[in-house]
Amino acid sequence: xxxxxxxxxxxxxxxxxxxxxxxxxxxxxxxxxxxxxxxxxxxxxxxxxxxxxxxxxxxxxxxxxxxxxxxxxxxxxxxxxxxxxxxxxxxxxxxxxxxxxxxxxxxxxxxxxxxxxxxxxxxxxxxxxxxxxx
Amino acid sequence: xxxxxxxxxxxxxxxxxxxxxxxxxxxxxxxxxxxxxxxxxxxxxxxxxxxxxxxxxxxxxxxxxxxxxxxxxxxxxxxxxxxxxxxxxxxxxxxxxxxxxxxxxxxxxxxxxxxxxxxxxxxxxxxxxxxxxx
Amino acid sequence: xxxxxxxxxxxxxxxxxxxxxxxxxxxxxxxxxxxxxxxxxxxxxxxxxxxxxxxxxxxxxxxxxxxxxxxxxxxxxxxxxxxxxxxxxxxxxxxxxxxxxxxxxxxxxxxxxxxxxxxxxxxxxxxxxxxxxx
Amino acid sequence: xxxxxxxxxxxxxxxxxxxxxxxxxxxxxxxxxxxxxxxxxxxxxxxxxxxxxxxxxxxxxxxxxxxxxxxxxxxxxxxxxxxxxxxxxxxxxxxxxxxxxxxxxxxxxxxxxxxxxxxxxxxxxxxxxxxxxx
Numbered sequence: 087x088x089x090x091x092x093x094x095x096x097x098x099x100x101x102x103x104x105x106x107x108x109x110x111x112x113x114x115x116x117x118x119x120x121x122x123x124x125x126x127x128x129x130x131x132x133x134x135x136x137x138x139x140x141x142x143x144x145x146x147x148x149x150x151x152x153x154x155x156x157x158x159x160x161x162x163x164x165x166x167x168x169x170x171x172x173x174x175x176x177x178x179x180x181x182x183x184x185x186x187x188x189x190x191x192x193x194x195x196x197x198x199x200x201x202x203x204x205x206x207x208x209x210x211x212x213x214x215x216x217x218x219x220x
Numbered sequence: 221x222x223x224x225x226x227x228x229x230x231x232x233x234x235x236x237x238x239x240x241x242x243x244x245x246x247x248x249x250x251x252x253x254x255x256x257x258x259x260x261x262x263x264x265x266x267x268x269x270x271x272x273x274x275x276x277x278x279x280x281x282x283x284x285x286x287x288x289x290x291x292x293x294x295x296x297x298x299x300x301x302x303x304x305x306x307x308x309x310x311x312x313x314x315x316x317x318x319x320x321x322x323x324x325x326x327x328x329x330x331x332x333x334x335x336x337x338x339x340x341x342x343x344x345x346x347x348x349x350x351x352x353x354x
Numbered sequence: 355x356x357x358x359x360x361x362x363x364x365x366x367x368x369x370x371x372x373x374x375x376x377x378x379x380x381x382x383x384x385x386x387x388x389x390x391x392x393x394x395x396x397x398x399x400x401x402x403x404x405x406x407x408x409x410x411x412x413x414x415x416x417x418x419x420x421x422x423x424x425x426x427x428x429x430x431x432x433x434x435x436x437x438x439x440x441x442x443x444x445x446x447x448x449x450x451x452x453x454x455x456x457x458x459x460x461x462x463x464x465x466x467x468x469x470x471x472x473x474x475x476x477x478x479x480x481x482x483x484x485x486x487x488x
Numbered sequence: 489x490x491x492x493x494x495x496x497x498x499x500x501x502x503x504x505x506x507x508x509x510x511x512x513x514x515x516x517x518x519x520x521x522x523x524x525x526x527x528x529x530x531x532x533x534x535x536x537x538x539x540x541x542x543x544x545x546x547x548x549x550x551x552x553x554x555x556x557x558x559x560x561x562x563x564x565x566x567x568x569x570x571x572x573x574x575x576x577x578x579x580x581x582x583x584x585x586x587x588x589x590x591x592x593x594x595x596x597x598x599x600x601x602x603x604x605x606x607x608x609x610x611x612x613x614x615x616x617x618x619x620x621x622x
Contacts (some may be wrong), residue, residue: 101237109546110516111512157399266558367510370501425505
C-alpha cells in the first residue's frame with residue numbers, strides 16, 4: 087500500500103510557551119491525517135457511524151519525539167498501514183517538515199473497530215478491508 | 221447574588237509561542253467556572269440534559285483582553301449573573317491573578333437554555349431560576 | 355478590499371460531547387484565517403516578530419453563535435477589514451458551511467499591533483497598512 | 489517513592505462528539521499531574537527554566553486506552569517514577585475515576601532534561617534527583 091500524506095500548517099493555537107508545538111497536538115495532527123486517509127479511500131467516519139454503526143477509536147499509541155515543530159511550519163503527516171486484523175489495524179505515522187528530510191515525530195497507532203451500540207469490537211467493514219490491504 | 225470564584229492553574233497546554241495564555245483558552249476557563257458555579261448551586265449539567273432535557277449553550281460573548289496570563293499563574297475566574305430572563309441569562313466573568321488586583325480579561329457571556337430534543341429555546345428550569353435570582 | 359476566505363475542516367478534536375464544535379474553537383478557526391490572510395498579502399507573522407519587532411494580538415472580540423458546526427463539516431472562514439487605525443484594526447469574520455448560505459457564527463475582532471520589546475502599542479507596519487487599505 | 493495523585497475534572501472542552509474525552513487530552517491531564525508532582529516536591533518549572541536553564545520535555549510516550557472518561561467525571565491522575573537516569577526519567581501514569589477501581593488509561597512517559605540554551609541533554613538538577621529517588 088502506498089503511503090498517504092496530509093499537510094498540516096502550524097498555527098499559534100498549536101504551540102506552547104516553549105516556542106514549539108505542544109506534544110499532545112501531534113496526536114491531533116495524526117488523527118487529521120487518518121481522517122483524510124479514510125476520506126481519500128472513500129469513507130466518511132460520520133457515515134460509517136450512522137449507516138454501519140461502526141466507530142474507529144485509538145486503542146494504544148506509541149510516540150517518539152525527535153525534533154520540535156514551530157509556528158508557521160508546514161508539516162506533512164503520513165499514514166501507512168502495517169498490520170490489518172479483523173477488528174483492528176496498526177498504522178505508522180510520521181510527522182516531517184515539508185521539503186526537509188528529518189522526521190520530527192513518529193507514531194505507531196492501534197485503531198480498533200467498535201460497534202456504536204455497545205462499544206464492543208467488531209470487524210472493520212469489508213469494503214474498507216479490501217481497499218486498505220491492497 | 222454573591223460572586224462565584226473558581227481557581228484555574230495555567231499549564232503548558234494553555235500557553236502559546238508568545239509565552240502567554242492563548243486567547244481562546246480564556247473561554248475554556250470561563251466555561252469551567254460556569255460549570256462549577258452551577259455545581260455549587262447543586263446542578264450537574266449532565267443530569268439537566270439527561271433528566272430534564274435541557275442544555276445551556278453560549279449564544280454570544282464579548283471579551284476584552286487587558287493583560288496576559290503566563291505558565292504557572294494561578295488564576296481566579298469569577299461568575300456574576302447580571303440579567304436573568306426566561307430562557308437566557310447574562311453573566312459577567314473576570315479573570316484575575318490570585319492575590320493581585322488587576323483584571324486580565326473580562327467576558328460578558330449570554331447563555332441560552334435549549335431543549336435537547338430540537339435545540340429550541342426553553343425556560344431555564346425553575347429550581348435554577350429560584351436559586352440564581354437570590 | 356475584497357473579502358478573504360479560508361477553508362477549515364472540522365475534525366473530532368474540534369467537537370465536544372454535545373456533538374458540535376466547541377464554542378472556543380471557532381476563535382482558533384478565525385485566527386487560522388487571519389494568519390492565512392496576512393500570508394496571502396505576503397506577510398509571515400514570525401518574520402514580522404523577528405525582523406520588525408511587531409506582534410499582532412487580539413485586544414477584544416465579540417462573537418455571535420447562530421448555528422452549530424459538526425464533525426466533517428467543511429467550513430469557510432472569512433476575513434474582512436472594516437476599520438484601520440494606526441496601531442489597530444477591526445476585522446469582521448464569518449464562519450459558514452461550504453456551499454450553504456447561512457452564517458454559523460460571526461466575530462468582530464480588534465487586533466492591536468504591539469512591540470515585542472515591551473508589548474506597547476506601535477504602528478502597524480506601513481507595507482501592511484498600504485496593502486490592507488486598498 | 490510513593491505515588492503522587494492529582495484530581496482532574498472533565499469539562500466540555502475535553503470531550504469530543506463521541507461523547508467521551510478526546511484521546512490526546514489525556515496527555516494534557518498527565519502533564520498537569522507531572523507539573524503538580526514537581527510543584528509538590530518544591531520545584532516550579534518556570535524557575536528551573538529561568539534560574540537553572542533546564543527544561544523537562546517529553547521524549548517518548550506509550551499510551552494504552554482501556555475505558556473512556558466522560559463529561560463531569562472526576563479523574564485521578566497518578567505519577568510514579570520507575571527509572572531515574574542522569575538526564576532522563578521514566579514515569580508511569582494512570583488515569584482512573586475517583587472512587588472506582590478500574591484504570592481508564594495508562595501512560596509510560598520518558599522525560600528528558602534539556603538545556604534552554606541549545607536543547608542538548610543535561611543532568612536533571614541534583615536537588616530534584618535527590619528528592620525523587622527517595
